[in-house]
Amino acid sequence: TQPELPRPTEPVEVAQLASDFNQLLAAQNGRLQRERQFISDASHELRTPIATIRGNLKLIERRGEQHPEVIPESLGFIDQESLRMQHLIENLLHLSRADRAAVTLEPLDIALMARGVVEHYQPLVSQPLTFNGPTTPTMALGNQDMLHQILTALLDNAHKYSPADQPITVTVATTDDHVTLTVADQGTGIAPENREHIFERFYRVDSARSNKIEGSGLGLAIVSQLVSLNHGTIAVTDNTPHGSRFAVTLAAAKEK
Numbered sequence: 180t181q182p183e184l185p186r187p188t189e190p191v192e193v194a195q196l197a198s199d200f201n202q203l204l205a206a207q208n209g210r211l212q213r214e215r216q217f218i219s220d221a222s223h224e225l226r227t228p229i230a231t232i233r234g235n236l237k238l239i240e241r242r243g244e245q246h247p248e249v250i251p252e253s254l255g256f257i258d259q260e261s262l263r264m265q266h267l268i269e270n271l272l273h274l275s276r277a278d279r280a281a282v283t284l285e286p287l288d289i290a291l292m293a294r295g296v297v298e299h300y301q302p303l304v305s306q307p308l309t310f311n312g313p314t315t316p317t318m319a320l321g322n323q324d325m326l327h328q329i330l331t332a333l334l335d336n337a338h339k340y341s342p343a344d345q346p347i348t349v350t351v352a353t354t355d356d357h358v359t360l361t362v363a364d365q366g367t368g369i370a371p372e373n374r375e376h377i378f379e380r381f382y383r384v385d386s387a388r389s390n391k392i393e394g395s396g397l398g399l400a401i402v403s404q405l406v407s408l409n410h411g412t413i414a415v416t417d418n419t420p421h422g423s424r425f426a427v428t429l430a431a432a433k434e435k
């Protein structure tokens with residue numbers, strides 16, 4: 180009998196190559212699609228304040244002389260909307276900078292950092308703020324400025340989405356090789372079906388929009404980007420009896 184000839188491998192390899200290529204192409208298309216969506220969302224968000232500013236300028240131009248009483252209100256709108264635009268642009272810059280940032284991570288005392296932030300933040304808000312955590316150094320690997328920004332952004336949200344008298348708690352806890360920083364509030368909470376979206380750029384839960392709570396939907400997108408630059412993870416769950424709880428987990432570190 181004839182020895183069996185080795186089967187040609189080429190077609191298989193070509194098929195594999197084609198499938199890899201298609202996957203790459205699909206990923207690339209997905210990215211392009213998201214970028215396009217992002218630019219369209221950003222333009223839309225910027226267009227709204229500009230329209231308000233121009234509308235009010237026109238109003239002053241047309242009626243200001245004969246009805247000077249319209250001026251203060253219009254100037255108020257112009258001020259408010261230009262501030263909103265400024266925040267939006269700052270946030271967009273944050274996002275694009277963080278995309279390229281080279282980050283140095285170093286051992287940090289997270290408990291010390293969080294305690295400090297809580298002390299500074301308390302006078303700025305009506306909700307009672309509590310810090311829960313060790314008084315001994317609790318070291319994690321991270322970037323001081325970024326972690327500061329993450330905690331402040333989570334506190335800003337806890338404050339915005341909670342009634343004025345409901346407590347907010349910041350907790351630092353360690354497990355064997357992780358440190359977890361948690362911000363828990365007793366506010367509106369986030370429905371399970373919205374949770375997977377809140378970290379997307381420009382996503383806002385309908386109630387945040389309809390209750391006219393100030394915001395652009397970029398805060399948590401920035402937080403999530405900063406958390407991954409710190410090689411950490413972020414998770415959101417329900418708080419008890421109500422409200423939400425955001426937990427950032429970082430790698431524990433030895434003291435410097």
Ligand code: ADP
Pocket residue numbers: 336337340364366367368369377382383384385387388393394395396397398399400423
């Ligand atoms: P925003 O500028 O709208 O606050 P974020 O990206 O920070 O944007 O948050 C996205 C959305 O997630 C918010 O619009 C809000 O609907 C929801 N959200 C964020 N944090 C909280 C919170 N602590 N409690 C309830 N809802 C929240």
